[in-house]
Amino acid sequence: MTLALDRRSLLRVSAYAGGMMLTVGGAAARAAQGDAAAAAQDLGLYVQIRPDNTILIRTATTEIGQGTLTSVPMLIAEELDADWSRVETEMMTPQLKSTDTGGMPEGVFAQGAGGSRAIMTSWTPARKVGAIARAMLVAEAAARWKVKPDTLETESGWVVDAARDRRIAYGELAAGAAVRALPDGEIALKDPADFRIVGQPQKQKNTLAIVTGKPMFGIDHKMEGMLHAVVLRPPQVGAQVASVDDSAAKAMKGVHSVVRLPDQTPGQVWGYDPIGAGVAVVATSHWAALKARDALAVEWTDPPTAENSADMVAEAEAKLAGGEGLKVQEVGDVDAAFANAAKVVKARYQAPLVAHATLEPQNTIAHVTAEKATIITPSQQPGSCARTVAAITGLPLEKIDVTMTRSGGGFGRRLATDQVAEAVYIAKAVDRPVKLLWTRECDMRTDFYRNGGVHLMEAALDADNRVIGWKHGVASHSINYRRSEDQSIEALSSREVPTEDAPGVLVPNRRYDFMPIYSAVARGWWRAPRANIFGWAEQAFVDELAEAAGEDPLAFRLKLLEGEGSYGDGRDQYTLARLSGVLRHVGEKAAWKGPEAGGGKARGIAGHFSFGSYVAHVVDVTVTEGGAFSVDRVVSAIDCGVAVNPNGIAMQNEGSINDALSTARELEITLTNGAVDQTNFDSYQVMRMIGAATRIETHIVPSTEAPSGMGEPALPPFAPALTNALYAATGKRIRQLPIGTQLA
Amino acid sequence: MAYSFTINDRQVTAEEGDMPLLWFLREEMDLVGTKFGCGIGSCGACTVLIDGEPTRSCVMPVEAVDGAAVTTIEGLAKNGELHPVQQAWIEEDVPQCGYCQTGQIMATIGLLKYTPDPSETEVREQLNNFCRCGTYARLMKGVKRAAELTKAAGEAGEKA
Ligand code: FES
Numbered sequence: 001m002t003l004a005l006d007r008r009s010l011l012r013v014s015a016y017a018g019g020m021m022l023t024v025g026g027a028a029a030r031a032a033q034g035d036a037a038a039a040a041q042d043l044g045l046y047v048q049i050r051p052d053n054t055i056l057i058r059t060a061t062t063e064i065g066q067g068t069l070t071s072v073p074m075l076i077a078e079e080l081d082a083d084w085s086r087v088e089t090e091m092m093t094p095q096l097k098s099t100d101t102g103g104m105p106e107g108v109f110a111q112g113a114g115g116s117r118a119i120m121t122s123w124t125p126a127r128k129v130g131a132i133a134r135a136m137l138v139a140e141a142a143a144r145w146k147v148k149p150d151t152l153e154t155e156s157g158w159v160v161d162a163a164r165d166r167r168i169a170y171g172e173l174a175a176g177a178a179v180r181a182l183p184d185g186e187i188a189l190k191d192p193a194d195f196r197i198v199g200q201p202q203k204q205k206n207t208l209a210i211v212t213g214k215p216m217f218g219i220d221h222k223m224e225g226m227l228h229a230v231v232l233r234p235p236q237v238g239a240q241v242a243s244v245d246d247s248a249a250k251a252m253k254g255v256h257s258v259v260r261l262p263d264q265t266p267g268q269v270w271g272y273d274p275i276g277a278g279v280a281v282v283a284t285s286h287w288a289a290l291k292a293r294d295a296l297a298v299e300w301t302d303p304p305t306a307e308n309s310a311d312m313v314a315e316a317e318a319k320l321a322g323g324e325g326l327k328v329q330e331v332g333d334v335d336a337a338f339a340n341a342a343k344v345v346k347a348r349y350q351a352p353l354v355a356h357a358t359l360e361p362q363n364t365i366a367h368v369t370a371e372k373a374t375i376i377t378p379s380q381q382p383g384s385c386a387r388t389v390a391a392i393t394g395l396p397l398e399k400i401d402v403t404m405t406r407s408g409g410g411f412g413r414r415l416a417t418d419q420v421a422e423a424v425y426i427a428k429a430v431d432r433p434v435k436l437l438w439t440r441e442c443d444m445r446t447d448f449y450r451n452g453g454v455h456l457m458e459a460a461l462d463a464d465n466r467v468i469g470w471k472h473g474v475a476s477h478s479i480n481y482r483r484s485e486d487q488s489i490e491a492l493s494s495r496e497v498p499t500e501d502a503p504g505v506l507v508p509n510r511r512y513d514f515m516p517i518y519s520a521v522a523r524g525w526w527r528a529p530r531a532n533i534f535g536w537a538e539q540a541f542v543d544e545l546a547e548a549a550g551e552d553p554l555a556f557r558l559k560l561l562e563g564e565g566s567y568g569d570g571r572d573q574y575t576l577a578r579l580s581g582v583l584r585h586v587g588e589k590a591a592w593k594g595p596e597a598g599g600g601k602a603r604g605i606a607g608h609f610s611f612g613s614y615v616a617h618v619v620d621v622t623v624t625e626g627g628a629f630s631v632d633r634v635v636s637a638i639d640c641g642v643a644v645n646p647n648g649i650a651m652q653n654e655g656s657i658n659d660a661l662s663t664a665r666e667l668e669i670t671l672t673n674g675a676v677d678q679t680n681f682d683s684y685q686v687m688r689m690i691g692a693a694t695r696i697e698t699h700i701v702p703s704t705e706a707p708s709g710m711g712e713p714a715l716p717p718f719a720p721a722l723t724n725a726l727y728a729a730t731g732k733r734i735r736q737l738p739i740g741t742q743l744a
Numbered sequence: 745m746a747y748s749f750t751i752n753d754r755q756v757t758a759e760e761g762d763m764p765l766l767w768f769l770r771e772e773m774d775l776v777g778t779k780f781g782c783g784i785g786s787c788g789a790c791t792v793l794i795d796g797e798p799t800r801s802c803v804m805p806v807e808a809v810d811g812a813a814v815t816t817i818e819g820l821a822k823n824g825e826l827h828p829v830q831q832a833w834i835e836e837d838v839p840q841c842g843y844c845q846t847g848q849i850m851a852t853i854g855l856l857k858y859t860p861d862p863s864e865t866e867v868r869e870q871l872n873n874f875c876r877c878g879t880y881a882r883l884m885k886g887v888k889r890a891a892e893l894t895k896a897a898g899e900a901g902e903k904a
């Protein structure tokens with residue numbers, strides 16, 4: 001039995017293990033098209049109602065710490081009227097079929113995790129799944145009792161016949177419900193006012209397994225007969241293997257083999273996540289492999305460049321400032337606006353490359369034979385993993401089995417599949433299952449770094465302090481570097497320049513320019529990509545404008561954001577009303593009366609929209625002698641539409657704030673003579689409790705808009721609220737990150 | 745030469761003295777709740793108790809624990825009852841990705857041993873494992889709740 005859930009996705013219901021099972025996605029779609037063979041391989045299990053009244057819900061989103069293994073099932077459980085305490089959640093098994101191209105088959109849920117999209121894309125279809133299951137359970141109860149379905153109600157795992165004072169548990173109805181016809185027509189969804197699970201703060205599922213140390217992360221898995229691999233990399237980015245003397249390494253106990261990893265040009269084999277050259281040691285244990293790695297004698301070639309990161313930034317910035325950049329956009333008469341300005345404010349902001357540094361280092365278990373490939377990996381994109389394996393092995397996608405696991409942090413790092421590619425090459429070479437585990441040094445120096453950049457900003461204010469002219473030049477390590485054949489400056493400029501962000505987009509005369517910063521390192525998506533710097537540069541600069549105007553930072557922002565307009569790139573669209581709404585809300589909740597500077601203490605404010613949600617923070621700091629500072633309190637206002645799990649939203653806000661604080665305070669990746677200077681957590685010092693923000697108040701703006709995600713949007717506005725507070729406290733503008741010792 | 749010690753009250757022997765305890769636990773004993781994060785004693789993800797003291801197992805060779813009693817996260821719950829620190833972590837909903845949390849729990853047990861009723865400043869200064877997900881606000885609450893639960897368990901134990 002199948003039913004269309006939306007344009008592309010179908011739902012299938014079947015009897016299973018004495019209960020009822022609902023599946024959604026490509027397999028169900030193929031069944032509807034009469035392709036039984038393809039449908040036999042289910043894309044995955046979504047909802048299983050068991051005879052013992054427990055319910056298993058599997059989601060297609062990968063859990064990387066963002067809480068979707070709780071929030072997405074909440075949507076299904078809500079419409080199902082399940083007993084939430086008896087709902088278990090798991091991740092779905094991803095499977096790709098050879099006919100699938102591009103992304104995963106477009107099902108109800110996007111498989112993987114990225115862009116804070118899970119809640120947004122699941123909102124309607126997930127609720128429909130729950131509502132359909134509920135309708136079928138009700139129909140089964142009605143048939144048994146010989147009453148009309150619309151005389152029955154449901155309540156927390158029961159179908160209730162209130163008039164006759166009787167009820168039946170879902171578990172008892174499930175098997176019978178599973179063989180009933182699917183409901184006709186559009187399924188009615190609840191009025192949000194009737195929600196009992198959604199909108200209530202719910203704890204994360206699976207915490208018990210975490211605190212008891214159950215195997216659940218990629219690194220915890222194993223395969224029968226598995227060997228262990230580690231990789232030696234060149235110190236300089238882009239160097240290749242010149243020669244290998246592995247005689248000493250091979251003579252060591254437990255060593256199975258030494259594998260030279262092919263040099264990869266991005267785009268050559270499986271897409272655009274390059275792996276650097278390396279030499280892998282395969283042994284019977286991780287420790288044996290590590291010791292043998294140290295016994296390798298490898299000569300590396302000189303890399304094409306041996307860059308110093310600061311020089312690369314300076315070179316690009318000089319070109320940008322000298323007018324050699326690409327003009328990305330010009331609106332109105334910018335020159336006239338600046339010529340007529342009462343005041344001109346100019347500032348230069350700079351942010352560095354940073355690493356993802358997921359606490360669980362990259363790892364993959366791979367077993368490759370002539371017939372099939374089996375992969376276990378913590379990934380944000382199982383579909384890309386499968387396609388990577390297909391490209392390297394030549395196996396059809398249906399012969400590739402990828403198991404997604406929980407990830408020890410993602411932050412965008414696990415959108416790349418380089419570690420999967422590497423494991424597959426090694427597994428192919430040794431013809432045994434292999435667990436590749438990167439050391440921290442390997443992980444730190446082989447990242448897709450958050451791109452850094454320089455922002456040259458200029459604003460023209462008229463006599464009434466209205467912003468009439470805006471110039472914004474960006475020199476950045478473009479994320480598009482080596483991600484397509486087209487490496488023109490136009491291609492590299494794509495999305496590197498915030499032409500849609502307020503307040504710039506609201507200024508009648510504005511101009512944006514771009515210049516790429518050269519570097520040989522790979523770049524990628526890092527929590528709130530691009531917004532994590534745009535938000536800082538813009539919201540810090542706006543504070544400078546407020547000062548020039550002699551106005552309060554909050555009042556000035558609200559004046560800039562007046563109006564009803566809607567802006568954005570189509571994918572992520574925002575309204576001025578909601579953006580000013582979070583600023584107003586945070587102002588009220590924090591009792592904002594200006595920066596209140598005195599005695600080393602002060603407050604700062606900032607608000608930003610990104611990835612679907614609006615967040616504003618007020619940050620209270622204390623700066624002590626010697627330039628050390630503490631974040632004493634953070635008050636946040638969030639508008640993410642309907643708040644599905646207020647507890648999950650607060651957790652993401654708290655985590656994003658501390659991620660932003662850690663990064664702004666201390667973190668940067670630099671290169672000297674072509675080598676990444678940071679190698680482990682001694683030289684890349686992720687913040688600990690001693691520097692953390694622990695008093696955080698999360699206020700959610702009540703909303704009936706469709707929900708949007710919170711994995712990323714709370715991060716961009718934190719750094720500017722912090723540096724604005726530090727300025728108020730010390731008179732020193734932080735225009736370059738990390739803050740480091742600038743306040744000393 | 746063989747080294748013998750206990751892990752969660754079970755007697756074990758190890759052959760390779762230079763192998764870090766972390767890898768012995770994970771690969772030889774299948775106790776994977778103890779995590780690898782850095783291998784240089786920095787992050788704390790690999791924290792276990794050695795004779796009751798929180799220790800970073802990635803830099804502790806097996807030969808150095810000869811004759812010692814090692815406790816890992818898997819050995820904390822007794823008779824199906826969670827350790828108060830584990831219980832507190834559930835009540836305060838501390839973990840996000842969860843990867844650092846077993847180490848945080850072991851470190852907290854050590855913290856509470858010497859500072860049973862820690863102030864916020866003491867928690868800041870003494871809890872030295874980092875959390876990449878930034879769960880510090882909940883870690884602070886978790887430690888405080890754990891202190892309460894540990895105290896309550898101690899009092900109940902005295903009465904019994
Ligand atoms: S893995 Fe031992 S301290 Fe990081």
Ligand code: FES
Binds near residue numbers: 359843878
């Ligand atoms: S919860 Fe993810 S590292 Fe701490």
